[in-house]
Amino acid sequence: MTEEEFLAAYDPSAFPPVAVTVDVVVLTIRDEQLNVLLVRRGEAPYEGRWALPGGFVRPDEDLAAGAQRELAEETGVGARLRRVHLEQLASYGAPRRDPRMRVVSVAYLAFVPDLPEPAAGTDARESAWVPVAGLGLPDAAGAPGRPVRQRPGATRGLAFDHAQILADGLERARSKLEYTPLATRFVGEEFTIAELRRVYETVWDDSLHAGNFHRKVLSVPGFMESTGVTTDRGGSRGGPRSRLYRAGDARLLHPALLRPSREDSIR
Amino acid sequence: MTEEEFLAAYDPSAFPPVAVTVDVVVLTIRDEQLNVLLVRRGEAPYEGRWALPGGFVRPDEDLAAGAQRELAEETGVGARLRRVHLEQLASYGAPRRDPRMRVVSVAYLAFVPDLPEPAAGTDARESAWVPVAGLGLPDAAGAPGRPVRQRPGATRGLAFDHAQILADGLERARSKLEYTPLATRFVGEEFTIAELRRVYETVWDDSLHAGNFHRKVLSVPGFMESTGVTTDRGGSRGGPRSRLYRAGDARLLHPALLRPSREDSIR
DNA sequence: AAAATAGTGTCTCTCAGACAATATGTC
DNA sequence: GACATATTGTCTGAGAGACACTATTTT
Numbered sequence: 105m106t107e108e109e110f111l112a113a114y115d116p117s118a119f120p121p122v123a124v125t126v127d128v129v130v131l132t133i134r135d136e137q138l139n140v141l142l143v144r145r146g147e148a149p150y151e152g153r154w155a156l157p158g159g160f161v162r163p164d165e166d167l168a169a170g171a172q173r174e175l176a177e178e179t180g181v182g183a184r185l186r187r188v189h190l191e192q193l194a195s196y197g198a199p200r201r202d203p204r205m206r207v208v209s210v211a212y213l214a215f216v217p218d219l220p221e222p223a224a225g226t227d228a229r230e231s232a233w234v235p236v237a238g239l240g241l242p243d244a245a246g247a248p249g250r251p252v253r254q255r256p257g258a259t260r261g262l263a264f265d266h267a268q269i270l271a272d273g274l275e276r277a278r279s280k281l282e283y284t285p286l287a288t289r290f291v292g293e294e295f296t297i298a299e300l301r302r303v304y305e306t307v308w309d310d311s312l313h314a315g316n317f318h319r320k321v322l323s324v325p326g327f328m329e330s331t332g333v334t335t336d337r338g339g340s341r342g343g344p345r346s347r348l349y350r351a352g353d354a355r356l357l358h359p360a361l362l363r364p365s366r367e368d369s370i371r
Numbered sequence: 372m373t374e375e376e377f378l379a380a381y382d383p384s385a386f387p388p389v390a391v392t393v394d395v396v397v398l399t400i401r402d403e404q405l406n407v408l409l410v411r412r413g414e415a416p417y418e419g420r421w422a423l424p425g426g427f428v429r430p431d432e433d434l435a436a437g438a439q440r441e442l443a444e445e446t447g448v449g450a451r452l453r454r455v456h457l458e459q460l461a462s463y464g465a466p467r468r469d470p471r472m473r474v475v476s477v478a479y480l481a482f483v484p485d486l487p488e489p490a491a492g493t494d495a496r497e498s499a500w501v502p503v504a505g506l507g508l509p510d511a512a513g514a515p516g517r518p519v520r521q522r523p524g525a526t527r528g529l530a531f532d533h534a535q536i537l538a539d540g541l542e543r544a545r546s547k548l549e550y551t552p553l554a555t556r557f558v559g560e561e562f563t564i565a566e567l568r569r570v571y572e573t574v575w576d577d578s579l580h581a582g583n584f585h586r587k588v589l590s591v592p593g594f595m596e597s598t599g600v601t602t603d604r605g606g607s608r609g610g611p612r613s614r615l616y617r618a619g620d621a622r623l624l625h626p627a628l629l630r631p632s633r634e635d636s637i638r
Numbered sequence: 639a640a641a642a643t644a645g646t647g648t649c650t651c652t653c654a655g656a657c658a659a660t661a662t663g664t665c
Numbered sequence: 666g667a668c669a670t671a672t673t674g675t676c677t678g679a680g681a682g683a684c685a686c687t688a689t690t691t692t
Contacts, residue, residue: 120430124389124464124475163387163473167464195462195477197391197434206430208391208475210462298644316682318645323680337690343643344689359680565671583655585672590653604663610670611662626653 122206126170127158127266129193129273130179130214132233133290138306139233140270141178142262146229149203150263154234156270158209168192171212178231181216189215189289193273201265209264213273215289241271281307283360285327288351294331296346297321298339308363320361326354389473393437394425394533396460396540397446397481399500400557405573406500407537408445409529413496416470417530421501423537425476435459438479445498448483456482456556460540468532476531480540482556508538548574550627552594555618561598563613564588565606575630587628593621 130141142154157178161170171190176182190212197208239261262270281287287303288295301317321327329352334345397408409421424445428437438457443449457479464475506528529537548554554570555562568584588594596619601612 120390120427122389122391122428123387124391160387161389161464161475164466166466167462167475192461194459195434197428197477199431199433208428208434208477210464210475296644313682313684314643315645315647315684320681339643339691341642342640342689342691344645346644362681364682563671580655580657581670582657582672582674587654606664606670608669609662609664609667611672613671629654631655 120206122208124161125158125207125209126161126167126174126212127156127209127269128171128174128178128190128212128214129156129270130175130216131236131273131277131290132216132218133303133306134218134233134235136302136306137235137237138274140236140239140273142232142234143178144230144232145263153263154261154266155263156211156266157231161210167210168212171210171214175212175214175216179216179219181219187217187289187293189286193269193276196265196269198265209269211269211273213276215277215286217290217292236270236274239267239270241267241274278307278363282362283357285351285354285357294333294348294350296335296348297328298346300349304361310364312364324354324357324359324361326352327357328352387473389475391428392425392474392476393428393434393441393479394423394476394536395438395441395445395457395479395481396423396537397442397483398503398540398544398557399483399485400570400573401485401500401502403569403573404502404504405541407503407506407540409499409501410445411497411499412530420530421528421533422530423478423533424498428477434477435479438477438481442479442481442483446483446486448486454484454556454560456553460536460543463532463536465532476536478536478540480543482544482553484557484559503537503541506534506537508534508541545574545630549629550624552618552621552624561600561615561617563602563615564595565613567616571628577631579631591621591624591626591628593619594624595619 128141132139132141141157143157145151145153145155157174159170159174161167162173165173168190171192175188175190181188191214193211193213195208195210197206199206201207201209261267281304287300287307290303290307291299297318298314300321301312301314304317305312328349331348331350333348335348336345338345395408399406399408408424410424412418412420412422424441426437426441428434429440432440435457438459442455442457448455458481460478460480462475462477464473466473468474468476528534548571554567554574557570557574558566564585565581567588568579568581571584572579595616598615598617600615602615603612605612
């Protein structure tokens with residue numbers, strides 16, 4: 105039996121009708137704040153509400169390719185620019201999460217550097233970077249590991265279950281900074297240790313000891329790679345010029361940088 | 372516009388036809404070996420080949436509920452028995468992973484204790500516990516973090532991309548033992564520290580120092596909870612009787628038990 | 639000059655891992 | 666008795682975090 109015969113013989117009504125979409129949690133740091141890319145919905149349901157960028161998976165398109173496409177459409181950044189990180193987050197398929205029909209959404213998580221343009225969407229949709237702090241999500245201090253279920257109705261702002269997806273993405277992001285060098289994806293090609301520290305402080309919503317952080321990141325093999333150069337000027341409010349680094353070739357940090365927040369017992 | 376009007380107005384042909392399935396990687400330890408639950412396929416494609424248990428998500432069924440149902444159907448274990456762990460693993464949606472049509476599979480990962488019955492499926496399908504070691508998957512020693520893509524054709528045994536799903540599930544399992552107390556889900560309600568150590572040794576495919584492991588697990592707050600009791604007899608080949616413990620209430624291990632394998636640089 | 643910041647030094651405490659030792663079982 | 670194993674003790678080195686200090690640069 106050839107594939108064609110299979111396709112012809114297969115009864116499409118034999119499986120429940122489901123649509124599959126890809127939604128992307130795109131994070132960046134703007135103005136010392138963690139921001140997420142949102143688009144305003146132009147039609148019902150949730151008309152006028154903010155939502156994660158996303159859409160139907162196209163035929164012959166891999167899930168990751170769909171996420172890459174959505175990311176590129178909204179940010180103008182080809183995700184192939186290797187400075188962008190894109191990973192699968194999780195899938196969401198509660199029966200009535202979309203009132204129109206059964207929709208299973210495969211969510212992705214992206215880290216992008218601060219983009220000069222304020223997200224010029226190619227289509228007509230209004231899109232914007234929105235500070236996550238203003239969205240009424242559970243605190244960053246929420247004990248990691250404890251699943252933070254979003255009460256329905258909480259975080260009134262976002263469409264569908266996107267508040268939950270965003271919350272899951274944020275927790276994943278916080279966790280990823282611990283044991284991967286992906287914090288470097290939030291800054292430019294060359295960066296100072298202080299810039300990197302501010303990434304950690306912003307995502308973790310916690311302050312870190314500058315001296316210890318400095319020694320720590322330099323001691324992790326493969327994390328930082330020295331350029332011979334320093335910045336042209338010192339800090340805007342004083343201080344010496346700092347050395348510039350590039351991301352090293354490590355894929356995992358060992359030993360990891362653990363969040364200080366963890367208030368000891370994590371039950 | 373009401374929800375009803377939407378449902379009526381919505382054109383089902385406007386979205387690409389996709390089926391959504393749930394596949395479950397069910398792991399257990401039998402006879403000192405890590406085993407996965409497999410079912411033999413009765414129809415094409417991949418007729419006669421082993422596959423992960425799974426099936427279409429039913430209407431009105433949440434993804435997790437579908438995974439729970441598949442798990443219960445194949446093992447007879449109601450996943451509500453809180454000793455079973457079930458978590459979402461990842462989704463797989465390469466365009467031609469199923470030759471019949473576009474199928475997106477949401478994979479789940481389950482840890483179950485050694486089940487007395489050898490997996491009596493409720494339906495006609497043949498099912499069995501299969502040691503993962505015999506499946507020709509990449510080594511446990513494979514550097515974590517480095518994505519191990521399965522070459523097509525490798526691991527000839529499993530249907531579809533299930534070899535890849537299984538490999539991802541195994542890596543997730545190894546990682547989970549590091550920072551969660553989920554190793555306890557592989558043993559009985561009450562267990563000795565040596566039993567727990569054998570779980571780690573089996574999943575990590577590495578040997579651990581008995582004395583250090585002993586002190587370590589007892590020092591992690593919330594990991595172990597003492598019953599006042601000891602085993603009736605010593606080990607089968609000698610040795611004193613050992614104390615019995617129950618799982619504590621910790622959700623995360625802090626500090627974590629790190630795999631010894633990590634050959635230093637993880638690039 | 640005053641203030642801010644980069645980078646380094648030092649000390650303490652925790653913890654992982656290498657042994658070693660002892661007690662208690664089984665064969 | 667020979668041997669295996671549970672449990673505890675001890676020591677060493679790595680590493681995290683607190684604190685202090687110096688040099689450099691901006692306002």
